[in-house]
Amino acid sequence: MHIAPLARHILRISILLPLLAGFSLPASATTASATVSSPLHPADWCKRLVVRMPGVSNAMCLQSELLPTGVNSLQGFPLLARQIPAKKTKRNQTPLRVLLMGGIHGDELTSVSVVFRWLQWMPTAAAQQFDWSVVPVVNPDGFLAPKAKRVNANGVDLNRNFPTPGWQQDAPRYWANRTKKDPRRFPGAAPLSEPESKWVHDEMLRFRPDVIISVHAPFGVLDFDGPAQPPRRFGRLLLNRVGVYPGSLGNYSGVHKNVPVITIELPNAQKMPSDAEVKRIWLDMLRWIIENVESQSELAKVHSVSLPSSEPPKK
Numbered sequence: 001m002h003i004a005p006l007a008r009h010i011l012r013i014s015i016l017l018p019l020l021a022g023f024s025l026p027a028s029a030t031t032a033s034a035t036v037s038s039p040l041h042p043a044d045w046c047k048r049l050v051v052r053m054p055g056v057s058n059a060m061c062l063q064s065e066l067l068p069t070g071v072n073s074l075q076g077f078p079l080l081a082r083q084i085p086a087k088k089t090k091r092n093q094t095p096l097r098v099l100l101m102g103g104i105h106g107d108e109l110t111s112v113s114v115v116f117r118w119l120q121w122m123p124t125a126a127a128q129q130f131d132w133s134v135v136p137v138v139n140p141d142g143f144l145a146p147k148a149k150r151v152n153a154n155g156v157d158l159n160r161n162f163p164t165p166g167w168q169q170d171a172p173r174y175w176a177n178r179t180k181k182d183p184r185r186f187p188g189a190a191p192l193s194e195p196e197s198k199w200v201h202d203e204m205l206r207f208r209p210d211v212i213i214s215v216h217a218p219f220g221v222l223d224f225d226g227p228a229q230p231p232r233r234f235g236r237l238l239l240n241r242v243g244v245y246p247g248s249l250g251n252y253s254g255v256h257k258n259v260p261v262i263t264i265e266l267p268n269a270q271k272m273p274s275d276a277e278v279k280r281i282w283l284d285m286l287r288w289i290i291e292n293v294e295s296q297s298e299l300a301k302v303h304s305v306s307l308p309s310s311e312p313p314k315k
Ligand SMILES: [Zn+2]
Pocket: 105, 108, 216, 217
C-alpha cells in the first residue's frame, strides 16, 4: 500500500534531478549548449535592449538607425553600428572621424543609454561636421546577461583585451598581481581573443578614427590618453587620469597608435545624468574635438613630406 506514494516520490526525483543537474552546470557549459537565435530585426533587438537602458524608449531605439555589422557577440547578438558621413565641413577640409562607443563593460548601463541619446542629435549642424562610426553596445552579452556584468560571455574584460605591446607578459601579470585575479578584470588568454574586441580593432583599421570616445561609468570623471590637449571638463565631468592598463583601449589607441581616446566616466552606472547634463557633455565634447583633434590623414600628409614611412601599408 506504500508503493504508490513511493513511485510518485521516485517519479518526482527523476524529474527534478536533470533540472538540478542543469542548474549546477558551470556557466561555460550552459553557454556553449544554449541555442541563441540572432535577433535580426530592429524591433527584436530593441525589445531586448530597451528593458536594460535607463532613459531610452523603445521608439528612440527604433529611430536609432543602427544596423548589424555582420559580426555577432559570442552568444549571437548582432554588434550594431551606425555610420554617419559628415555633411558640413569648413572649406573642403577633410571631416574628422569620430568613433563613439558605449557598453564595452556590460554592467555600465548608462554608457549605452547616453550613446542612444546622442544618436538623436546626429542631424544637428554641430554633429554633421564629423564622420561618425557609432557603436552603442560593444558588449551585448554582458549587457543582456540575467544580471548585467562587466565581462563578455567568456568572462573577458574587453577593455583589457587590446594588443598593447608586451601584452603576453604584462596583462596576465597585472591581472594576477595587481587585481589579485579579479574575475571582472580578466584580460583573456590572448589579445583580441574575443569577437567583440576584435570587431572594435577591425573597425579602427577600417574607419581610421581621428579620435575615439568610449563611454563608461560610474567614476564621474574624464580620462584621456594620446596626443592632443586633454579636455578639462565636459559638463560636470572633470579630467582625472585614472591610469594606464595593459590591454586597455586608451593604452592601445591613445598611447601606442597616437589616436586620442577620451574615456567618459558617467557618475552612475544605473541612473542617467539629467537631460541638461547629457546635452552639456555632448556639446563640450564636440567643441573639444573641433578645437583639439587633428585629422590623421592631414598628419599623414605632413609626415609623408618630411619623413618616409617605414611602416608597412595598412590593409
Ligand atoms: Zn567601464
